[in-house]
Amino acid sequence: MLAEFIQGLMEFHFLQNALITAIVVGTVSGVVGCFIILRGMSLMGDAISHAVLPGVAIAYILNINFFIGAIAFGILSAVIITYIKENSVIKSDTAIGITFSSFLALGIILIGFARTSTDLFHILFGNILAVQDSDKWITIAVAIFVVLAIVLYFKELLLTTFDPQMAKALGTRVNFYHYMLMTLLTLVAVTAMQSVGTILIVALLITPAATAYLFTKTLKTMIFLSAGIGAAVSVVGLFIGYSYNVAVGSSIVLTATVVFLVSFFVSPKQKYIKRRGHDG
Template identity: 40%
Template sequence: MSPLDLLLEPLQYDFMLRALAATVVAAIVCALLSCWLVLVGWSLMGDAVSHAVLPGVVLAYIVGAPFALGALAFGLLAVALIGVLRDTSRVKEDAAIGIVFTTLFALGLVLISVTPSQTDLNHIIFGNILGVSDGDLIQIGVLAAVALAVLLVKRRDLTLYAFDPTHAFAIGLSPRLLGAILLGVLALTSVVALQVVGVILVVAMLIIPGATAHLLTDRFGRMLIIAPALSAASSVVGIYLSFWLDAASGALVILVQGVVFTLVYLFGPRHGLLGRRMARLRAARVG
């Protein structure tokens, strides 16, 4: 089979076209948000929100509501609970995050175990890229468009908040409001990626692209280009590998992203482990 056949054969199937479209859209919006999450240091918050949406999805199934509605509601609820617990007790933020997301995730698992269902709800946990319907694709596109619009409109304020919240406050911005906006977009983006990789692997799509881009450049504007580009490319490669290897699609998408991060970590020209050593050796020889 020629390389062209390897490339074109999967595109003959509608489910593959929908999977590619949904994954690329989710990868781009997650990667953009990940740039801010990495700078603010909210990796654990991304983990919390992505896991906390599980009971919302199950409850939405029980009452016959859209999955996205329940997931978004519980994502926002998790953010609110973390804030209340942090601000009204001696519990620090990292502990509050751990308490809220593990409790809500456990609630979701209990609901799945006791809910009689003709549908295998495990796809909520592990994702179901190849099962994306036209309706799911429209839902993903609309939610992603809203998240992207907020990030683009507020990008300067959010960037200042990420780098220097004290300065943001000094010029009249509200760090609390900007943090709330970022958390709201995080909840929305978690819902976008939920259908693609499931609640367990969402955090990888929210962290790996931004961390990879951060190793490649010191300029935030370039991060906002590099992260979605690498994430989208990794997603396409992962989907193709899943087709030809008959393996888990969501897991392969994340695995490819992890491999790209590893290569950048080792061989990145400025911040790569081996790249820095080679630069020092060249400098020593010149000196």
């Protein structure tokens, strides 16, 4: 199977595109995912990944690149959720639930108008084997932009993630960095749409980062480990999907889940095996 996969990589341009895109998306998802789980914003990742659907539909109707529509609606949903949370007694999980379900419903109706039922399936579940050269280069450009933004503003993101009250006291623009992270999250969600689809994006954002968290004590180490895990599970998932003719997006997510489950039991932070030994 592995020999066939390597042979396919040598011969088929679509498989080369899929491999590069999988590595890039897995890496950048792992990086952004660290901030998302440390801020307790996993649900926000889910909301934004679903909220981009109307933007994709409108892009199809207007015949423009779907990245433009998806990013616009992703950022819009983040603004709406934050506005509701900060200006009412409603808690953030409720605001997220209302926003993402309504955006998702709007997206499905608009895609009905766009008459692209096959595209809807690919949007929801991903189709990395159909990635075009232009999409691949956009994905690489977005990933470089996201990583550069995190490197440049690492100290501010670190402070606002772990101690937003102190950050405010020091005069750091906490809201600015919140919206910046939401924008980066939207960009990653849109790029990951091709590999795992909107339904499964949150898994690629959360699972590698959660796995890395079990083994690390500093944010920098966590980011590097999470990026590595994200890239590795994406490659293994692509190999499984291609070799056994199953959905690549689902294969990537299940691979990430298996890695997390193994890590859960062997992680020194968990001390699960030692505890079981003492209990016995």
